[in-house]
Amino acid sequence: MSRNSENGWRSKELPYDQVIEKYPEIPPIVALKIDVSRRGIHYTQAALDRVDPDKHHVEPYNYMIGHGKNAAPIGLFLRDGSVICQGDTPDYSKAYRDPYTLDVVDGRLVLTDEEIGKVYEEVTFWDRPDFYDKKTSNGTPMCLVASARPQRITIAPQTKCHFWDTPGEGCKYCALFSAHRSKDDEGEIRDEKWFQDVEETTREALKEKGRYCSFHMTAGSTLSGAEIFDDEVDLYIKTLHAAEKAFKTEKFPVKLVASAFSKKQLQRMYDETAITTYTTDLEVLNPELFKWICPGKSRLVGYEEWKHRLYDAVEIFGRGNVDCGIVGGVETAQPNGFADEDEALAAVLAEAEEMGRHGVSFADCVWNALPGSMFVNQKTPSLEYYVKLALGLAEVRRKNGLKIYTDDYRRCGNHPNTDLARID
Ligand code: SF4
Incomplete structure (x- = not known):
């Protein structure tokens, strides 16, 4: 045994x-x-x-x-x-x-x-992307500029999340970017050479016929700027402008997973780039647990404001083009989470229903207590819980007439609830 x-x-x-x-x-x-x-x-x-x-x-x-x-x-x-x-x-x-x-x-x-x-x-x-063996004219291996899934290209313009700058303020389940958590590590320098690398890598990736149907961009949160996240917005806009040069159309399926931008920042993203959908992650659909599990997000933005920014995004991008990422199951983390799975599910789905009525769809990631996260020793919920959560979230989306375009099983494939869109 x-x-x-x-x-x-x-x-x-x-x-x-x-x-x-x-x-x-x-x-x-x-x-x-x-x-x-x-x-x-x-x-x-x-x-x-x-x-x-x-x-x-x-x-x-x-x-x-x-x-x-x-x-x-x-x-x-x-x-x-x-x-x-x-x-x-x-x-x-x-x-x-x-x-x-x-x-x-x-x-x-x-x-x-x-x-x-x-x-x-x-x-x-998965098949090796063709561009992985190539280098840009600057000599940068393209596999260091972009990553890929079978059906999408991913660029992460910044692999440091600055919520970790204040000790203990990163999200407790998070194992992302764990190599860049020291306060003194500024993360990558993104100069003109790097943006040129992005353009060339995107152009090269698109030569692989029939492979990519969406462009995905995400990064750790950058808190600096005149307004919180201004520098993050600037970096995304510059990166998208570089990638856009490789496309022949004005808009293309771009999935951006980013911080909760203000209405002014969202409008800039929408007006100045090819972006078509926007995802920002409230992570856990409960204000008290959000405070405990995502202390940096809670202190600097707050649960209600994060939610509001999602609603603002719906006004700009349209119903169904805005997703809220959640770490499904983390609401049962102990000692502060729900001890009873039925209570947890009822609370999460009630909150999801309210947000669904406002036009927000959900991208549910399965919580796995990963090495590198503060929750590594936690017990995650039962399979039955995750199945009921996926079915419940899929129903919220259907009931509210929402589509899930760039986060669906074809273009993303990482979310059980959106996998169910294939049987809508
Ligand atoms: S999950 Fe939280 S800590 Fe991790 S990268 Fe995202 S915002 Fe930063």
Whole structure:
């Protein structure tokens, strides 16, 4: 028995097979994807031996999560073409549950549960983007300028989040950009050379026929400027202007995941760039828990103001073109979160319904207590909870007549609730 199974977690919650039986409205493959995101994946050596760095998408360093020393895949394809945006996390010693295992069985690459000896799904690695092997005219490897999923290009113009500048004020579940948390680290210098690299990399990426259907941009929060986030807005505008030179159209599907900008800043983004949708993450749909879990966001912007800025964004971008990112499940973190999953779900969906009426859609990420985060020792909710949350959020969106364009299963693929848009 593995160390993680010794606490008896398997007997305390419904397993995958029973969850899909109890909730026939959730496609089994979406439920599996949720469970893999929740429990994580451990790659066996046989699976790692299948990785061909010339053919498969591997990254020497996962810039989003910041841990993992070996070049390894950052995602998998499921049989229906949907994706799991998660790589190998080698250390599960602090996790509450066993991870799924990526293994080779009968010559096939498969997701298994080693403990119970069951094979679930055949998977494949993502293809290596063509531009990864190229360099810009400045000699910069393009794989350091942009990242990619199977269907979108991602540029992160800044990998430092300045909420961490005040000790303890970063979000407690967050493992993003953990290599750049020291106060003295200013993050990357983005000079004219870098913007030229962005233009050339975007142009090169677009040569891969039929691959990319959206452009994604995100960064850590930058608090500086005459008004909070002004410098972040400037950086996004300059980066988008650089990328726009590679496109032939005035607008193209741009998904921006950014801080909660003021109405003036949002209007600037809308008027001056090709941006089509905007996402800003309230993270946890409860004012008290927001204060505890996201102390920097709470002190500098506040829950109600963050929400208001989402509503302002709807006025500018239109209903359904504004998403609120949430870390689904983090509302049960202890000691301050909901101890009862039913109460947690009712509270979250009531708040989601109010925001949905204002035209805001949701992008639900599955909370996984990741190494590098302050919540690494926490117990995340049951699979049943995550499934009910995904179904509930999908229903809020449908009821309020909202679309989920750049965050849907085709263009993003990281959110169980938006994966369900395919069966609307
Ligand atoms: S805003 Fe919060 S979740 Fe986003 S990068 Fe900063 S600390 Fe992490």
